[in-house]
Amino acid sequence: MKVIHTDCLVIGAGLGGATYALHAARAGLDVQLLSLGGPSEANSDWAQGGIIFDTSTQNDSLAGDIMTASDNMANPAAIEQLVKEGPVAVRELLLDELDVAFDRESDGELELTREGGHSERRIIHAKDLTGRAILSSVAASVDATPNITRQMGAVAIDLLTLSHNTDKPADRFEPLTCFGAYVLDGESGKPMAIVARKTILATGGLGQIFQHSTNRQGSVGHGIAMAYRVGARLIDLEYVQFHPTVFYGNNAPHFLITEALRGEGAVLVNSRGEKFVDAFHPKGSLAPRDIVSRAIHQEMIASGDPCVFLDLSALKPDYIRERFPFIYRRCAEQGIDITSEPIPVVPAAHYSCGGIHTDLNGRTNVRHLNAIGETACTGLHGANRLASTSLLECLTSAKFTAMADISDIESMEFRLPKPRSWESPQRHADPTLIQQDLSQVRQTMWNYAGIVRSRRRLTRARRILLELREEVQTFYSDCHLSPELIELRNAVQTALLVVHAARLNPDSKGCHFVVDDD
Numbered sequence: 001m002k003v004i005h006t007d008c009l010v011i012g013a014g015l016g017g018a019t020y021a022l023h024a025a026r027a028g029l030d031v032q033l034l035s036l037g038g039p040s041e042a043n044s045d046w047a048q049g050g051i052i053f054d055t056s057t058q059n060d061s062l063a064g065d066i067m068t069a070s071d072n073m074a075n076p077a078a079i080e081q082l083v084k085e086g087p088v089a090v091r092e093l094l095l096d097e098l099d100v101a102f103d104r105e106s107d108g109e110l111e112l113t114r115e116g117g118h119s120e121r122r123i124i125h126a127k128d129l130t131g132r133a134i135l136s137s138v139a140a141s142v143d144a145t146p147n148i149t150r151q152m153g154a155v156a157i158d159l160l161t162l163s164h165n166t167d168k169p170a171d172r173f174e175p176l177t178c179f180g181a182y183v184l185d186g187e188s189g190k191p192m193a194i195v196a197r198k199t200i201l202a203t204g205g206l207g208q209i210f211q212h213s214t215n216r217q218g219s220v221g222h223g224i225a226m227a228y229r230v231g232a233r234l235i236d237l238e239y240v241q242f243h244p245t246v247f248y249g250n251n252a253p254h255f256l257i258t259e260a261l262r263g264e265g266a267v268l269v270n271s272r273g274e275k276f277v278d279a280f281h282p283k284g285s286l287a288p289r290d291i292v293s294r295a296i297h298q299e300m301i302a303s304g305d306p307c308v309f310l311d312l313s314a315l316k317p318d319y320i321r322e323r324f325p326f327i328y329r330r331c332a333e334q335g336i337d338i339t340s341e342p343i344p345v346v347p348a349a350h351y352s353c354g355g356i357h358t359d360l361n362g363r364t365n366v367r368h369l370n371a372i373g374e375t376a377c378t379g380l381h382g383a384n385r386l387a388s389t390s391l392l393e394c395l396t397s398a399k400f401t402a403m404a405d406i407s408d409i410e411s412m413e414f415r416l417p418k419p420r421s422w423e424s425p426q427r428h429a430d431p432t433l434i435q436q437d438l439s440q441v442r443q444t445m446w447n448y449a450g451i452v453r454s455r456r457r458l459t460r461a462r463r464i465l466l467e468l469r470e471e472v473q474t475f476y477s478d479c480h481l482s483p484e485l486i487e488l489r490n491a492v493q494t495a496l497l498v499v500h501a502a503r504l505n506p507d508s509k510g511c512h513f514v515v516d517d518d
Contacts, residue, residue, distance in 0.1 A: 001421040002185065002192035006032040006149075007409055009180050009196035011156045011223065015131070016373030016394035017202030018138045019093070023402035025147040029409060032194050033142070034154045034183065036218055036483075049115055049260045050125035051094075051134065051391040055087050061119050069117040069288045070353075070382025071510040073239075078380040081360050082389065082396055087509025088270045089395040090124075098137040102126050103323075114263040114298060115387035116244075117288040123388045128258050130323045155483045156222065157422070159199065159230045159369065166417045170423045176231050178369035179415070184481055191422035191481060197414045198405045201227060201371040202398075206240070210349035211446035214243050214256045220487055221494030223375040227356045228497060233365045234351050236354030237501035237510040239383045242451050243350035244268070244292040247343065248307040252334050257310060257327060257345055259387050262286055262437065264323070265314040268296065269342065271305050272517060290511040293347040297451045300346070309342035347451060351390065353381040353511065354501070362401030368414070370405065372397040383510025429479040434488050436470060441465070441491050449499050456517045458503045465496045 003347040008024045010017045013035035021031045054062045063079050096102045102124045103111040112121040126133035141318035142148055164173040203223035207215030228234060240362040245268075247258040262268075267285045270276050280295040281287035287295075296308050312320060321328050324338075331338045355377035362370040373394045380393055448461035469492045476489050508514045 001192070003419070004032060004192065005193045005416070006030045006194060006196050008032070008198045008200060008405060008468060009194050010034065010200045010202055010458070011181065011377070012202035012204060012373075013139070013142075013150065014202060014204050014394070014497065015135050015138060015391055016375075016398045017200065018135070018142050019202055019395055019398035020202065020372060020402045021142055021148050022077050022093075022145060023137070023399055024406065025145050027402075027406045027408065030148065031148045032196070033148055033150045034156060035150050035152050036155065037153070049128075049258045050113060050123035050130045050388050051090065052388050053087060053090050053110065053112075053124045054083070054122040060495040062122065065105060065117055065119055066380070066386045067382070069386035070208065071384055073289075074508055075379025075380030075382070078360060078378040081400070082144065082380060082392060085396050085400070086392045087269065088484045090392070092394065094134060094137070098141060100126065100133050100137050102130075102133070112258050115259040116262060116283070116286045117386045118263070118388075123260070123263075125260065128260065128326045131377040131391065132272055133452035145429075148499050151183070151186060155486055156203075156226060157182040157184070157191060157481065157486060159226050160193065160195065160419050161230050162415070162417070163368070164230065165252050167420060168417065170376055171417070175367055176365065177367040177415075178230065179417065180419070181226075182419070184486065185197050189482075191424055193419045193422070195416050195419065197368060197409055197416070200362070200401065200405075201368050201369070201375045202373050203375050205352045205374045206494050206498070207349040207351070209441055209445050209491050209498070210240075210245060210450065211442040212246065212346065212348040214246055214254065214350045215347050218487055219353070219490035221497075222292055222487075223371060224355060224497065225493040226241045227364065227366070227369070227371065228493065230324075230366060230369075232358055232369065233357040234355070234497060234501075235357040235377050236383075237383070237498045238505050239353035239510055240498060241289055241351040241353055241385050241511045242347040243297055244347050245310055245343075245345040246348040247331065247334065248346040249334050249344060254348055255330055255389060256350075257343055258324070259289075261315075261324065261327070266310050266312045267314070268292070268313045268345075269309050270299055270303060271309070272298070273311070276308075284320060288384055289350075289387065290513070293451055293511070294513055296345075296347050307344040307346045311342045320375060326327055346439055349382075351385050353377070353385050354384065360400060361404035363404065364398055368400050383512060424481050427479050429482060429485050431484065433475070434484050437475075438488050438491055440468060441488075441495050445498070449495075449502055452513050452515055453502055454515050454517045455503065455506070458499055461499045462503065464498070465492060467498060468492055
């Protein structure tokens with residue numbers, strides 16, 4: 001078995017993973033960066049709305065908006081770090097160094113927009129492709145930086161720990177300690193081991209365990225499942241945020257319709273043209289995402305309609321084409337001219353507010369195992385995430401985690417044993433069975449653990465998923481490893497963890513909404 005040694009193994013190359021890699025490599029550390037697809041293939045690339053850049057000296061309103069959106073469940077220390085350090089991270093990397101092409105006013109000042117849950121304009125953007133503009137710039141810098149090796153198409157299989165993956169019996173008495181991961185080599189298709197002083201999980205979200213999602217394919221909570229298997233603490237997994245506005249059409253692809261449209265004046269209406277969200281919240285269409293999603297869900301049930309609509313009539317056609325060119329083009333491809341007709345929309349799984357529990361330096365309860373970005377949970381989002389905080393969290397969590405790891409590697413000694421070889425059976429899995437099982441996971445989660453939950457629905461979901469996990473485990477142990485099989489294994493495990501967390505919490509908070517069975 002091939003073995004690679006490095007200082008830092010970063011699993012995931014979205015904005016969080018790529019930014020961490022930059023900071024670590026510039027301090028002289030060797031970094032292995034696992035990238036499922038191309039340099040810009042990550043959920044970060046699909047972020048449309050923008051990133052918060054609040055430079056006001058009195059930014060208590062931002063802290064208040066984050067806490068309010070979280071249903072008063074957020075961690076005040078995490079909010080304080082983001083509010084204080086976020087603008088610095090944006091200024092240093094995105095503006096001063098990379099000069100990301102954010103939209104600007106005629107006088108050269110950054111153009112600010114507003115999204116749901118925000119009390120003022122404080123979000124900078126690059127048209128409606130902000131994530132792409134940011135990640136492409138960061139990815140180009142990564143690929144130009146010495147000491148970073150991008151492992152294209154590589155898929156993490158499992159984490160290496162002293163407790164599980166060495167031949168020394170006494171290691172099982174050591175504190176939980178990670179020293180890298182088993183990885184499916186993107187070139188050879190064979191398992192290898194990457195032994196590392198620090199391992200960083202930056203695998204993004206879990207939206208693809210649901211039937212309808214804004215996430216990229218493969219976003220099934222890989223990091224969460226791997227961390228769970230080695231004993232890492234998980235927290236707040238019941239809080240899965242559903243984005244209110246995703247394009248709906250028969251046999252049409254799901255794609256995000258940015259909240260910035262509502263920030264600029266678009267409103268949600270039903271098939272009769274009524275502004276139904278106003279009955280649920282004083283801010284109407286600009287209410288926090290969990291409230292808007294439930295309002296849409298309830299309206300669809302009451303009316304029997306398959307979707308609701310986003311009315312853009314308050315926006316001028318030229319402004320729509322200039323400010324939102326990507327959405328204009330994508331909707332036109334589906335036969336909708338958004339300058340003259342409303343956009344059909346439905347909610348879809350969007351963001352995991354919970355994840356692997358970490359402190360503000362990315363550290364988990366497993367030594368030398370860190371998590372950043374959406375994979376992690378510092379408590380910043382509480383029970384519901386405020387719009388445009390996710391990219392900012394990636395920047396700040398990556399920076400502080402890298403700083404802590406640089407210090408550790410300079411001052412600590414690390415035991416990096418030779419890992420056991422990975423033995424993989426030669427029989428190939430049936431791809432039809434894999435797709436069927438993954439489809440069952442997604443349908444189960446959407447039907448029984450989606451926008452509105454009940455104890456009875458969650459109990460049924462758990463029963464289905466437990467049986468499916470046993471089937472998949474047998475399947476997994478008997479077959480040659482493939483990315484699809486690894487995805488299925490992790491999807492089933494992550495789905496069970498979300499259902500378990502939801503069953504343990506009987507209280508409706510934020511995006512975890514529970515109804516009485518009676």
